Structures are given as C-alpha cells and as structure tokens.
Amino acid sequence: MDFVSIKKRLLKFSRSAWTPFAAIPIALGIGAIVLLISGYDPIQAYAAMWQGAFKDRTAITEVLIKATPLIFIGAGLAVAFRCSIWNIGAEGQFYAGAVAATAVGIYLGDLPRFLLVPMVLIAGASSGALWGMLAAFLKNRFGANEVVTTIMLNYIAIFITGWLVTGPMIETAGLFAQTAKISQNAWLWRFLPPTRLHTGFILALVLAIVLYIIIFKTSLGYTIRAVGINPDAARYAGINVKRKVLLAMAISGGAAGLGGAVEVAAISYRLYQLISPGYGFDGIAVSLLVNNNPLGVIFSGILFGALRSGAEVMQMNAKVPSVLVFLIQGLVVLSVVAFGVYSYVSKEKEE
Amino acid sequence: MELIPSILFLQSILAATWRMATPILYAAxxxxFSEKAGVINIGLEGVMLIGAFSAYSVAFESGSLWxxxxxAILAGILSGLIFAFFTITIKANQIVVGAAFNMIGMGITGFLYRSMYSVSAVPLGLKTFQSVEIPFLSSIPFFGEVLFKHNIMVYGTLLVVPLATFVLYKTAFGLSIRAVGEHPKAADTVGVNVFxxxxxxxxxxxxxxAVGGAFLVLAYADQFVEGVVSGRGFIALAVVxxxxxxxxxxxxxxxxxxIFxxxxxxxxxxxxxxxxxxFLQALPYLATLLVLVGFNKRRVQAPKTLGVPYK
Known part of the structure; x- marks a missing residue:
C-alpha cells in the first residue's frame, strides 16, 4: 500500500468518524433555537434530558434497553443502505417479528425454555425477513420502488397487528387491546436485577459485530457494497444483483424482526398496537448517522436511546413535548449530509 | 341491494372520491414538476405536515382561511428551498434528505402543536371552506351531488391540473424543466441553467x-392533529x-x-x-402496492436522471 492510498484511507476514516460528533451539537443547537422561540428554556430542557438519561444506574440501563431495538434495526438497515436499498420499512418488519414471536410465545408456551426462547427469536427474525423480502421481490420482479412499497407494508403490518390484538389474539379477559402474556419459558434473562437490562442487549451487540464482519470482511459483503455503489457495474462484473437485493432485504428485515421478538420476550411480554413508538424510523437515522457502519450503530443506537429516554423525562420535568426528538433526529441526518458523507461528489473523489 | 339505495350508495362514494383525492392530487x-426535473422528493409527507400546520395555525390565529x-404555500416554498439546497447544491442523496424531511416535518409540527394548542382553553376548530353549489348543475340528479357540490379547494384541482399541463408542455419554462430531467448536459450546453x-x-x-396538507385542515377536517397526513405524501409518490x-x-x-x-x-x-x-383502513395502502406492481411496465417513462444530481 503506497502512501497516497494510506492517506486516502485515513482521511476517509477521519471524516466518517468525526462527522457524528459535529452533527449532534449542530442538531441540538438548532433544537435549542426552536425551544427558545417556543418559549422554553433550552438549558433546562437539555439538563432534564441529560438527567433522565444518565442520572443513575437504572437510568443508564433504561437507555441501553431503549437502544436495543435501535441497534437491531440500525445494524440491519446499514446492510440494506450499503446495498443502496432504501428500506424505510423497518417499522413494519419490527411489527412482523413481534407478531410472530408473540404467537410462538403464547401458542407453544408449554415447550421447555431451552427450546422456546430460540424458537421465539427465530420466528421473529424469519417473519421480519419475509416481510422485508416481499419488498425486495416486488422491486426485483416488477421494478416497484422500495421506498414506497416498504412504507405501504409498514401501514399494512401495523393494521394487521391492530386487528390481531383487538380480534383473534386479544387477551382472554378482553379488557384491553392486547394479547395475553407470553409463556414465562419464552422470557429473556434480565441479568442485572433490579434493572430490566436483558440478554437481548448482548444479542444486539453480537449481531452488530457479525453484520460488520459480513459487510466489511467477507466477499459476500464486498459484492453487496459493490451493488450499492454501482449496480450496472456490479452486474457487468457478474454479480447477481437481484439476489443481493433480496439478501440485503432479508438481513435487514430479519434484524428488525429479531428486534421485535426481543422487545416482546424481554420487555413487554405481550403484543399491543403501539409496541413500537417509531423505532423503525429512528433506526434510519441511527444507521445514516454513522455512515451505515454496523459497528458504529452500537454508538449511535445508544445515543438515540439516550435521546428517547431523556426526552420522556424532559417531557415530565421540563414540560417540553418529547416529539422534539424527531426534529433533532432529522436535523442530525441533515447535518451529516451537510458534511458531504452522502454526496455524489465526495464518492467520486474517493474512487 | 335495491336499486335506489345502491344508486344512493354509489352517489355518496363518488361524491367523496374527488374530495378524498384532492390532497393527494395537489402533492402529486x-x-x-420535481421529478420531471430529475429530483425525487420522498419528504412529501413531511412537507404536507408542515403545510397543514402552517395553514392551521395562521388560519386559527388570523381567522382567515386564505x-x-x-x-402553507410560503412554508412549502421555504421547505423546498432547503430541500433543494441539500439535494442540488450539496448534491446529497435525495432519498436520505427526503427521509430527514419526514422526521423534521413530524417533529416540528408535533412539537409546535403540543406547545401551542394542547392546553388551549378555546375550541380549536376552524370554520372550513364550505361547499359551493354550482347553480343549475348541482340540481342535476346524481351528477349534481357527485360533481357540483364541493368546496373551493376541490374545484381548485381543475385549475391546477390543466395549468400544470400547459406550463410543462406548452411553455419554454416547461421545456427547460423536462430537459434538465432528461438531458441536463444538453440543456446546460444550450444555455439552460440546470440548477x-x-x-x-x-x-x-x-x-x-403544502397546499395538499393545507387542504386537510382548511377544507376537510377542521383542525390539526399530529400525523394528520397519514401516508398521503407517500401515496402521492405512487400516484406520480x-x-x-x-x-x-x-x-x-x-x-x-x-375511491378506496x-x-x-x-x-x-x-x-x-x-x-x-x-382491513378497510389498510385498503388505500394495499391498493398502492398493487398499483405499483401492476403498472410498472410504465417505468420506462420515468425522467432519465431521476435521483441523480448534476455536477
């Protein structure tokens, strides 16, 4: 490796590494201006947010719990985005996973723990993967734009969930729009009582590392990225582009579905209509923030978990509406964009 | 079903159809225009939300729907300016910027709505645009109900659509728009400013x-609720x-x-x-999927440089 290419690599690394650190203050700064204009005290609001996220051990574990679904979803999306498949459907894939996991957890509840836990997770992952592959199939077979199809599939998954929890799967008491609790044999281990921190968080870390290795250290990952950079060139080089698209969506959807299964098996223990407060959309920003690097997703997932967790406390203590977080997330993505990470020009220069 | 009730049923469906189509139509x-020039904006949903909230808050505070x-139009133009800055000047990926716009639209409108109106003591409803019955025509049986008893923003689509067609296909301006979407380099060479x-x-x-979003609060429901657009921006993309x-x-x-x-x-x-x-609520979204699947042979007609920035 000659000097120029080392320098190039270093430059490239440094840019993608420092971007998040510059993007977040910018987004929080603009958020502060919005807070000021609307008559809130931004310092008080952000202080409450910080307090809510980090004040003690329980708060910190709650951040990690919130980060868990974001890491699952973000790491999966990183794979799809690296393949230039714009999967906006992680929300629906998360729901698909949660539904399948709940069904297994309830209807096969008599199975012993060592069987049931893996089955719940596998059911979630495969259900999410199938929901994602549906969009890939529609793209490959009919050329349907995945941005639109995945969004439509989100709505459909959420409506199906709504129907299930008010109809066929409603709890026996029938009071609330929710299913019965899943069997205790399906619960994930909360290993740090009295906090709710669970083994699903560890699983999320493992998945992020595995996906990082697949994407950056294997020839399969190389071909997926090749399709993402230039599908025509990849096709010319003999890569089966449609197959990679299908695979990328399967990984992406599978990771989101696994996230849904973990949420059910470790936190909610049952399914209800709003089991995801928009994790699938947060996951987009989580992945984009770190330039679609599954390892980086661990960092950005925890950051966004802290934002979400902190925002709830901010709403309670400083009376600032927590939806502000969506604004900050969008601004984070725009700031990252402004540094040129997703610009065509810089991509060409690198090549 | 008896004949008379089924005709009434059909009449009520068709009368609602045009009204339900209106917000999607404006956005589409x-x-x-945007896609003809080579820029895909999946942030439509967010922009519609921004339009809806701007329209609502200004109409509510001023008492004037107009x-x-x-x-809403001004807020839409401003949103477009920012979107264009990122996608055209910075040349950022249009999908990424669009996704960010959807988050920002949801965040800013939800935040402002909750800070400004969630604890309001006064009723929040607007007096929306009322139906204008066209003289004579509105008394025609069946068709009168379906076509000639709508509010001004619904009729407005009959102005916007021919106007858009005229601008795109009969003016030099429209020719330039189409040219920069098909062959930006050629357009540049003959002196069209692509940017x-x-x-x-x-x-x-x-x-x-933004006008489509505004319709939802000024001429459909009478107030803003969070997420009022509920996917219409995305459906508009499929409609295009x-x-x-x-x-x-x-x-x-x-x-x-x-109709759905x-x-x-x-x-x-x-x-x-x-x-x-x-299942009924899922119908329009399911229809979108089926339409995308069934009619994608027409994809050939997409502007050639859709999604690609110009250097």
Whole structure:
C-alpha cells in the first residue's frame, strides 16, 4: 500500500468518524433555537434530558434497553443502505417479528425454555425477513420502488397487528387491546436485577459485530457494497444483483424482526398496537448517522436511546413535548449530509 | 341491494372520491414538476405536515382561511428551498434528505402543536371552506351531488391540473424543466441553467404539497392533529408513477385512490358489514402496492436522471 492510498484511507476514516460528533451539537443547537422561540428554556430542557438519561444506574440501563431495538434495526438497515436499498420499512418488519414471536410465545408456551426462547427469536427474525423480502421481490420482479412499497407494508403490518390484538389474539379477559402474556419459558434473562437490562442487549451487540464482519470482511459483503455503489457495474462484473437485493432485504428485515421478538420476550411480554413508538424510523437515522457502519450503530443506537429516554423525562420535568426528538433526529441526518458523507461528489473523489 | 339505495350508495362514494383525492392530487402534481426535473422528493409527507400546520395555525390565529393557505404555500416554498439546497447544491442523496424531511416535518409540527394548542382553553376548530353549489348543475340528479357540490379547494384541482399541463408542455419554462430531467448536459450546453430549473421545480413541488396538507385542515377536517397526513405524501409518490409523470395522469390515478378512501370510510359506517375496520383502513395502502406492481411496465417513462444530481 503506497502512501497516497494510506492517506486516502485515513482521511476517509477521519471524516466518517468525526462527522457524528459535529452533527449532534449542530442538531441540538438548532433544537435549542426552536425551544427558545417556543418559549422554553433550552438549558433546562437539555439538563432534564441529560438527567433522565444518565442520572443513575437504572437510568443508564433504561437507555441501553431503549437502544436495543435501535441497534437491531440500525445494524440491519446499514446492510440494506450499503446495498443502496432504501428500506424505510423497518417499522413494519419490527411489527412482523413481534407478531410472530408473540404467537410462538403464547401458542407453544408449554415447550421447555431451552427450546422456546430460540424458537421465539427465530420466528421473529424469519417473519421480519419475509416481510422485508416481499419488498425486495416486488422491486426485483416488477421494478416497484422500495421506498414506497416498504412504507405501504409498514401501514399494512401495523393494521394487521391492530386487528390481531383487538380480534383473534386479544387477551382472554378482553379488557384491553392486547394479547395475553407470553409463556414465562419464552422470557429473556434480565441479568442485572433490579434493572430490566436483558440478554437481548448482548444479542444486539453480537449481531452488530457479525453484520460488520459480513459487510466489511467477507466477499459476500464486498459484492453487496459493490451493488450499492454501482449496480450496472456490479452486474457487468457478474454479480447477481437481484439476489443481493433480496439478501440485503432479508438481513435487514430479519434484524428488525429479531428486534421485535426481543422487545416482546424481554420487555413487554405481550403484543399491543403501539409496541413500537417509531423505532423503525429512528433506526434510519441511527444507521445514516454513522455512515451505515454496523459497528458504529452500537454508538449511535445508544445515543438515540439516550435521546428517547431523556426526552420522556424532559417531557415530565421540563414540560417540553418529547416529539422534539424527531426534529433533532432529522436535523442530525441533515447535518451529516451537510458534511458531504452522502454526496455524489465526495464518492467520486474517493474512487 | 335495491336499486335506489345502491344508486344512493354509489352517489355518496363518488361524491367523496374527488374530495378524498384532492390532497393527494395537489402533492402529486407538484411532485410531477420535481421529478420531471430529475429530483425525487420522498419528504412529501413531511412537507404536507408542515403545510397543514402552517395553514392551521395562521388560519386559527388570523381567522382567515386564505391567509392560512398563503402561509402553507410560503412554508412549502421555504421547505423546498432547503430541500433543494441539500439535494442540488450539496448534491446529497435525495432519498436520505427526503427521509430527514419526514422526521423534521413530524417533529416540528408535533412539537409546535403540543406547545401551542394542547392546553388551549378555546375550541380549536376552524370554520372550513364550505361547499359551493354550482347553480343549475348541482340540481342535476346524481351528477349534481357527485360533481357540483364541493368546496373551493376541490374545484381548485381543475385549475391546477390543466395549468400544470400547459406550463410543462406548452411553455419554454416547461421545456427547460423536462430537459434538465432528461438531458441536463444538453440543456446546460444550450444555455439552460440546470440548477435554477431544478430549484424552481422542487419549490413548485413542495409548495403544492403544502397546499395538499393545507387542504386537510382548511377544507376537510377542521383542525390539526399530529400525523394528520397519514401516508398521503407517500401515496402521492405512487400516484406520480401510476400517472406516468403527467398532471392529468396524476389526476385520474389520485381519483382511483380517492375511491378506496371513500369506500373505506363509507363501509366503516355501515352497521351490517362485519369486516374488521383495520382491513378497510389498510385498503388505500394495499391498493398502492398493487398499483405499483401492476403498472410498472410504465417505468420506462420515468425522467432519465431521476435521483441523480448534476455536477
């Protein structure tokens, strides 16, 4: 490796590494201006947010719990985005996973723990993967734009969930729009009582590392990225582009579905209509923030978990509406964009 | 079903169809401009939300629906300016910026709504645009009800669609827009300012999307609720594809979606129908999927450089 290419690599690394650190203050700064204009005290609001996220051990574990679904979803999306498949459907894939996991957890509840836990997770992952592959199939077979199809599939998954929890799967008491609790044999281990921190968080870390290795250290990952950079060139080089698209969506959807299964098996223990407060959309920003690097997703997932967790406390203590977080997330993505990470020009220069 | 009730049923569905299609149609016609010039804006949903909130808050504070509409248009133009800056000047990936716009739209409107109106003591409803009955025509049986008893923003689509067609296909301006979407280099060579054309097209697009959002609070429901747009921005994207990137195409295909919305709403109110309401609600989204699948042979007609920035 000659000097120029080392320098190039270093430059490239440094840019993608420092971007998040510059993007977040910018987004929080603009958020502060919005807070000021609307008559809130931004310092008080952000202080409450910080307090809510980090004040003690329980708060910190709650951040990690919130980060868990974001890491699952973000790491999966990183794979799809690296393949230039714009999967906006992680929300629906998360729901698909949660539904399948709940069904297994309830209807096969008599199975012993060592069987049931893996089955719940596998059911979630495969259900999410199938929901994602549906969009890939529609793209490959009919050329349907995945941005639109995945969004439509989100709505459909959420409506199906709504129907299930008010109809066929409603709890026996029938009071609330929710299913019965899943069997205790399906619960994930909360290993740090009295906090709710669970083994699903560890699983999320493992998945992020595995996906990082697949994407950056294997020839399969190389071909997926090749399709993402230039599908025509990849096709010319003999890569089966449609197959990679299908695979990328399967990984992406599978990771989101696994996230849904973990949420059910470790936190909610049952399914209800709003089991995801928009994790699938947060996951987009989580992945984009770190330039679609599954390892980086661990960092950005925890950051966004802290934002979400902190925002709830901010709403309670400083009376600032927590939806502000969506604004900050969008601004984070725009700031990252402004540094040129997703610009065509810089991509060409690198090549 | 008896003959008279079924005609009444059909009449009520068709009368609602045009109204339900209107917000999607405004957004879709706008997106036709944007995409013709080579810029895809998946942030339509966010822009529609921004339009809806601007229209609502200004109309509510000033008491004038027209000022509300104007505010929505201005907010739409401003959103378009920002979107264009990122996608055209910075040349960022259009999908990424669009996704960010959706988050920002949801965040800013939800935040402002909750800070400004969630604890309001006064009633929050607007006096919306009322139906204007066209003299004579509105008394024609069946057709009068279906076509000639709508509010001004619904009729407005009959102005916007031919106007858009005229601008795109009969003016030098429209020719330039189409040229920068098909062959930006060639257009550049003959002296068309590619950047300026794309900026303008994006801003026309977001202004019309904001009008679509404004319709929802000024002429449909009478107040803003969070997420009021509920996917119409995304459906508009599908409508553009289905309408072959033409304003009249967008008109007919958004009417098709209007039928699904109208059917869904109408069936939900029928006491003797036992379909779970979630299936009915899913209908327009399912229809979008099917349409994308069934009619994608028409993809050939997409502007050639859609999604690709110009150097």
């Amino acid at each position: 016609v706008g997106e036709v 000022l509300g509409l104007l505010a 300026r054309m794309r900026y303008l097209s994006v801003m026309i697009g977001t202004a019309l999307a 594809v289905f309408g072959r990137w033409k304003p009249w195409g967008a008109f007919w295909s958004s009417l098709l979606f209007g 919305y109208a059917l869904q709403l109408r069936i939900q109110t029928m006491p003797d129908v036992n379909i779970p309401y979630q």
